[in-house]
Amino acid sequence: MRHLALLLTLLATCTAAAIIAGCGGSANSPTLVVYSGREQDLVGPLFEQFTKDTGIQLDVRYGESAELAATIREEGDASPADVFYAQDAGSVGVLEDHFAVLPQSDLTPIPARFRDPAGRWVGITGRVRVLAYNTDHLRDAQLPASVLALGAADWKLGDIGVAPTNASFVGFVSAMRLTEGDAKTKLFLTGLAGHAKTYQKNAQIIDAIATGEVDTGLVNHYYLYEKLASDPTAPVANHYFAPTDVGSFINVAPIAILKTAAHADEAQTFVQYLLTKAQVYYANTEGEREYPLNETQPGLERVRDLPPLADIPGPDVDLADLGHDLESTIAMIRDAGLIS
Amino acid sequence: MPALVIAIAPLVYLALRAIAGGATDALDPATLVPAGVRSLALAALVAVGAVAIGVPFAVLTVRTALPLRRLALVLGALPLVIPSYVGALTLLGALGPRGLLAQALEPLGVYRLPELDGLVGSTLVLILFTYPYVLLLAASALRRVDPALEQAARGMGRSTLDTFLRITLPQIRSAVIAGALLAALYAMSDFGVVSLLRCTTLTREAFLRYDALYDPAGAATVGLVLACLALLVVGAEQWTLRGSSLAARRRVRAREDVVPLPLGTARPIAIAFVLSITFFALVLPIAILVWWAISLVGRADIVSQLGTALPATANAVLVSAAAAIVCVVLALPIAALVARSSGRLPRAIESVSFVGYALPGIVVGLGLVFFATRSAPALYQTVALVVLAYTVRLLPQAIGGARSGWERVDPRFEQAARGMGRSPLHVLTRVTLPLAAPGVLTGAALVFLTAVKELPATLLLRPNGFNTPATLIWQKTSVAEYASAAIPALLLITISAVPVYLLLIRPEARSRS
Structure with a gap:
């Protein structure tokens, strides 16, 4: 019992100190x-x-x-x-x-x-959307000019890393719905799901490409440089889609x-x-x-x-329009089987 | 009463938000039903797995002649201090598709490992980091079991196994189920593991609504469904425990030393069991963290990282200690009422308090943002609100501990003290509390250990610039700097190990000698 009392007193003192310390910060200009x-x-x-x-x-x-x-x-x-x-x-x-x-x-x-x-x-x-790829497995010339090719049934270039719930990917799919229409977007997503491997974050996709776990991945262009800063020899590079392709969404x-x-x-x-x-x-x-x-x-x-950037006009979409109807975008990503 | 307010606050917030948003989209059964089924399946599987590991582990370390069994108990309880998200990251680093094991096996011609993924992967990982709840509560209950009954049973010719099943197990049943409930609800509220291992439970669904849809009303609707399922699980627990609360009231008595059961031919199996669990739940994660920390040497400024991580660790200790105290103070009256009366209200409060525990931290956090900005702006973004959030989330752990402590107190001691003319206050402070103290402290320690690694509510409610090891781990992992996350993670594990040892394990070990 004495130990209990001692412990509680000690903890109470610490708490009071913490609260006083916490309040002290707000007294600044x-x-x-x-x-x-x-x-x-x-x-x-x-x-x-x-x-x-x-x-x-x-x-x-x-x-x-x-x-x-x-x-x-x-x-x-x-x-x-x-x-x-x-x-x-x-x-x-x-x-x-x-x-x-x-x-x-x-x-x-x-x-x-x-x-x-x-x-x-x-x-x-x-930031521009790109297809990052493993340079030991693929060459830039093998990769398509349009992101839509990633949804083709005869895609032969290995697994594609995707972060399906990440805001960047959701924004890109919303952009595709605006430029290509819902029917084409659905086809693209269903096809993509057939050879996609999903991750939580873009940085994890880049890591997976570097280790060869996947061959390519849909990410923003700058993750490559973050990776190279910590691991200059990582076998990863960016492939840019055609300048006005929806794949080059900014x-x-x-x-x-x-x-x-x-x-x-x-x-x-x-x-x-x-x-x-x-x-x-x-x-x-x-x-x-x-x-x-x-x-x-x-x-x-x-x-x-x-x-x-001036050379990448990107698809003709208004960023302010992307927020509308996100619910349907998510539903389409889910229906394609990308969110399990 | 304050406990009641705290227990129902998250429910009130969820209802307000869900109604205000008129979130009919979120109620689409095509997404809610599979996610709900996954949540329930995950909870059930994790509970079963935690019992399957926790109970044998407790029996082996408390009752048998296992070599180094006290050390084994300490090591067996320690995975509790590893945040499950960090645990999942390290296990992926070791066993993932391109992890250390895969790299080691590649020269041998093994190119594809079974993937740690989905419902199965999430279940396995969550079991490894929640079974200590069952282990600790079961071990503590096992020490309270009156050995005279077992000796009598064996004396009448019952086999050891039969005695265990018929005499011992019923006496620790309520503790085992309480531990299983903590594990099950932890699994329901977990976000880190299920998102890393791609298993869309209701919690992941709620996060998805915040993160990708910016739809708090929809998230609240999902949260309400989760809260209902949690109440269902709590109801199931109480149903299995019906009528047992009287049976659980054991007299505290001086026991003759229990003779450890010889393991005989089962000895190698028992040793292999304890070693393999400890390896995957403790040794492997810590080894990977140390490996990551070592890989930082010469690449980053470790001194400056420690300069950030050490004050953050102090912050976490203070806030979590405060939460443990507040939870105990609130839990004591409820626990006393639940243990000593058959009143419905205390039981209802106890059940409802589990909702805060089963809800994702982000829901509790946003609820407090909502209430604090409207009714207590002076508290907003202060440590006081962080403490309150921990209290809302972790109160049931304190209630459970205090209740089991109270149940150990033989009312006849109190009656005797009163009969000698002592005041009720005197009886409470000199008789009841000292006898109930071990249970109360266990509850406080569980609150501390869970609070010290809490992330989502901390992120939402902390004062600007206030860090804990968990927020630092978040900051580093969100830029995929896993190596840098190793330092706060190792500090977190170190500070958590102290209360595990002092409060949970030492009294158990001491009561043997």
Whole structure:
């Protein structure tokens, strides 16, 4: 019994200390609150640089984009967030009503296809869908110009890695429904399911290609460079589909300012910073090769080992339209047997 | 009463969300039925598997002449501290299609291994990391079994096996079923393993609705279905236990030392059983984590990684300890009422509290976001809310422990103390609580161990910049940096091992001597 009492006292003391320590943090001067669906490993150094350059303190909440979107929705008007920086257009698309319209001067330098027509969110960086492949097993010339070939019954180039519930894949299928129609999309998915191997995340697909577990995989272009940064000899390369093929669908990492933002001015400064000064960071960070979308900025040369974004018009789809009818998109992916 | 509020809060939130959303799409039976069947099948198979491993393991380490049996009990309980998601990752790293085993076998001409996948794979992995619930509760119950009865049975010519089945097993039945329930509901609420091994249960379905569909109303509808199934499972548990709560009230008595049963010819089989379980559930995962951590040397700044991971570990210990205390405080009155009366309300609260445990952490987390921003904004994104989330999710573990502790207390001791003119408070603090303490502490330890590895609710509710080893593991695995995840994972296992040893195993070992 004495031990029990001792233990409980000890634990209670620790708890009190923890709560006091927890409260201590909130006594600082007002800081900009950023909800970031982008990984800390990627954007953390950039955010630190922002504080150095502008003197504005950041209070960053990291999480999965979709879960942060759900959080903002549950918080409603009481959301402490000033800015939402997401991984994909879908996560901001579902919250459109929560966002303030951004100033035209911020929007103009970004091509119209990479932002909300109503100006409530804007893409900071972009990524192209590609077919990554194992260079020991395949050559680029063997791979098709259209992604639709991956759904053909006579596909002979081995297993294809797919992340069927990942926002990037769901967005791509939604785009295909808009350009090719539902009937063709269904055929494609059913055919693809016949030689697909499913994963949770794109990074796992790249790993599986590198080890030869699958021969190819549908991913975003930059996962290759993340892999090569940690394993420079990995036998993986990207195959680009034809520039206007739906396989070359381009998604963005968008940013938006909440209507309820308590620090609207600082939020403005932050968005502007990411759209201008920070663009060079995305172009030059080791292992990170997303496309900076503001091509009026200087110093973006590193990206030139990638096909220029201007050469990839992508399929004719409006990113803002992708969020509609996701339910049917998922149902089609499921019916094809890709989600077991 | 606070316990009641906490127990039904998730249900109220789910109902509000599901109704507000009018989520009819999510109710499509073509997706819900298979997912529901998978959830139930997973729960049932994991429960059966956990019993099939946990009970023999407990008997071997508590009752037989197994060599090094106390060490075996410690090692057998430790897989509890490995988050099942990390366990699945390491097992894939070892046994997956391109894992270490496959690489080792390739020169021998073996190119394809059976895949650790789907319902079967998820079941196997979850059994390996939940059987300790059964082992611990069964081991503790076995020590309470009165050996006089068994001796009498054997004296009357019953065989050892017959004695075990007819005399011993009925006495530990309620503890075994309680452990099986914890394992079954853990399996129902698990997201990490089923998504890694591609088995679409209701929990994965709910996550899919958040992640790919941005559809919280649909997720809430799926959550409600899951909650109903959980109540069904809890109901099944209570049905199997009907009428046994009186039988479970054993007198606490000074026992003569139990003679360990000789294993005879079964000895090699018993040793092989204990070694193989320990190998797959403990040695292999930790070996892979160590291997990953070693592969970091010279490639990343380990000192700075430790600089992040150590404070995160301290955070997790504090928050989980706080949750353990809060859970025990709330659980004590319920446990006392359930153990001592046949009232319906305490039993109902106990059953409903299991809903929070069976629900995916993201559902509980979003529910608290909803309530806190509306009614307690001062608490929002503070550690207090994280503690509350753990309490909602883990209260049943504390209730179960406290209840079994209370059931061990012979009411006659209390009556005697009162007869001597002691005040009720005195009786409670000097007689009842000390006697119930081992059970209460077991419950507290289970809460701590589950809380310290909790991820989804922690991610949603933590203060900005507040990390635990689990959030660091998430941060690293979401960029496929498995090697970097090894450091927080190993720290998590290390700190969890301390309470396992102190609270769960040492008293058991000591009570033998």
